[in-house]
Amino acid sequence: MGLIVEVENGDPNNAVLVPPPNFAMVEDCIFRSSFPTPSNFPFLQTLNLRSIIYLCPEPYPEENLEFLRSQNIRLFQFAIEGKTDVSTPILKDSIMDALKVLIDVRNHPVLIHCKRGKHRTGCLVGCLRKLQNWCLSSVFEEYKRFAGVKSRTMDLTFIEMFDILSLSQCLYSIIYQYHGYGSKKRRLLNKDENLQKPRLTSF
Amino acid sequence: MGLIVEVENGDPNNAVLVPPPNFAMVEDCIFRSSFPTPSNFPFLQTLNLRSIIYLCPEPYPEENLEFLRSQNIRLFQFAIEGKTDVSTPILKDSIMDALKVLIDVRNHPVLIHCKRGKHRTGCLVGCLRKLQNWCLSSVFEEYKRFAGVKSRTMDLTFIEMFDILSLSQCLYSIIYQYHGYGSKKRRLLNKDENLQKPRLTSF
Numbered sequence: 001m002g003l004i005v006e007v008e009n010g011d012p013n014n015a016v017l018v019p020p021p022n023f024a025m026v027e028d029c030i031f032r033s034s035f036p037t038p039s040n041f042p043f044l045q046t047l048n049l050r051s052i053i054y055l056c057p058e059p060y061p062e063e064n065l066e067f068l069r070s071q072n073i074r075l076f077q078f079a080i081e082g083k084t085d086v087s088t089p090i091l092k093d094s095i096m097d098a099l100k101v102l103i104d105v106r107n108h109p110v111l112i113h114c115k116r117g118k119h120r121t122g123c124l125v126g127c128l129r130k131l132q133n134w135c136l137s138s139v140f141e142e143y144k145r146f147a148g149v150k151s152r153t154m155d156l157t158f159i160e161m162f163d164i165l166s167l168s169q170c171l172y173s174i175i176y177q178y179h180g181y182g183s184k185k186r187r188l189l190n191k192d193e194n195l196q197k198p199r200l201t202s203f
Numbered sequence: 204m205g206l207i208v209e210v211e212n213g214d215p216n217n218a219v220l221v222p223p224p225n226f227a228m229v230e231d232c233i234f235r236s237s238f239p240t241p242s243n244f245p246f247l248q249t250l251n252l253r254s255i256i257y258l259c260p261e262p263y264p265e266e267n268l269e270f271l272r273s274q275n276i277r278l279f280q281f282a283i284e285g286k287t288d289v290s291t292p293i294l295k296d297s298i299m300d301a302l303k304v305l306i307d308v309r310n311h312p313v314l315i316h317c318k319r320g321k322h323r324t325g326c327l328v329g330c331l332r333k334l335q336n337w338c339l340s341s342v343f344e345e346y347k348r349f350a351g352v353k354s355r356t357m358d359l360t361f362i363e364m365f366d367i368l369s370l371s372q373c374l375y376s377i378i379y380q381y382h383g384y385g386s387k388k389r390r391l392l393n394k395d396e397n398l399q400k401p402r403l404t405s406f
Contacts, residue, residue, distance in 0.1 A: 017338065021341075023341070141224060145225075145349070
């Protein structure tokens with residue numbers, strides 16, 4: 001029998017874990033949260049992170065840098081101001097650059113965070129969902145789940161207007177090269193095992 | 204370069220995906236949502252599900268059963284009434300039984316759903332988080348993110364009072380048998396590869 005519970009020692013009371021506020025799993029090996037503090041480090045260790053995408057212009061605190069060094073985690077910083085006018089081309093470029101880092105599985109497992117895990121993180125995740133062909137209403141629902149009453153219409157507009165076509169086309173060309181034109185399903189996956197899932201149960 | 208985008212055909216506009224409302228990833232190979240309708244089936248196909256945990260007493264609709272048959276997905280139904288008095292022992296037993304199905308990786312990937320993906324699903328996920336040693340405030344934050352204004356104090360009390368000790372002890376005994384007492388880290392993981400993550404980047 002296989003189980004998913006992780007145990008560090010025999011006494012469960014010894015290892016209470018504190019995820020950062022607004023923590024969630026986005027996709028296999030992609031996580032999101034607010035700014036992690038030292039109280040969250042034991043929890044973050046369980047994620048086995050390879051990198052962090054940090055979306056604020058402020059320098060990363062020394063104690064967080066020390067944690068990253070000790071865990072061999074790479075920091076990708078994209079300096080987006082807290083209340084950026086979303087019509088500026090700089091934001092588009094920063095989100096596009098962050099998106100390229102985000103979808104590269106060589107950087108996984110990866111944690112995305114800004115300050116509150118609502119607006120900047122929500123925009124980046126929203127653009128990822130567009131790239132995954134989610135319908136806009138579902139993208140917005142997810143954004144609002146994390147932003148709550150702080151939801152910003154200008155962020156939703158940014159996500160809607162964000163052009164993923166050039167990135168998609170770039171991905172398609174890579175995928176075509178990888179699988180060839182004759183393949184029925186042109187999927188480039190992190191783990192090959194997903195393609196052929198063993199079936200233990202029948203319906 | 205490895206990428207996580209999945210493509211069904213060359214035209215991205217052909218494959219707009221509609222996740223069920225309140226859809227989210229809970230853990231590796233564990234998902235949650237509201238009741239899926241046929242418009243969500245193409246999206247659900249991308250999850251490559253092996254099973255569904257359904258937490259309502261109402262019979263599963265024929266069109267959903269047909270989808271499950273076609274995808275070879277096993278249905279586990281736990282008949283919990285919509286506004287159950289959480290003090291009834293029946294609920295405790297149902298959630299415990301569902302939890303046992305949920306943590307068994309032989310059933311993964313698995314989707315948990317009830318009607319709205321708020322209360323019954325939120326209770327089950329909350330109990331899973333306790334088993335994972337999350338602190339209660341983080342468990343409650345996650346519950347509220349999905350329940351929103353429909354958040355119920357009695358659900359939070361149920362989660363708080365839910366006794367995971369017997370299940371934890373059972374898991375520990377399995378883990379001890381599996382890894383032996385001498386092991387420094389007693390983790391029983393879905394994928395062994397997680398234990399030895401290759402490092403491609405250095406900080």
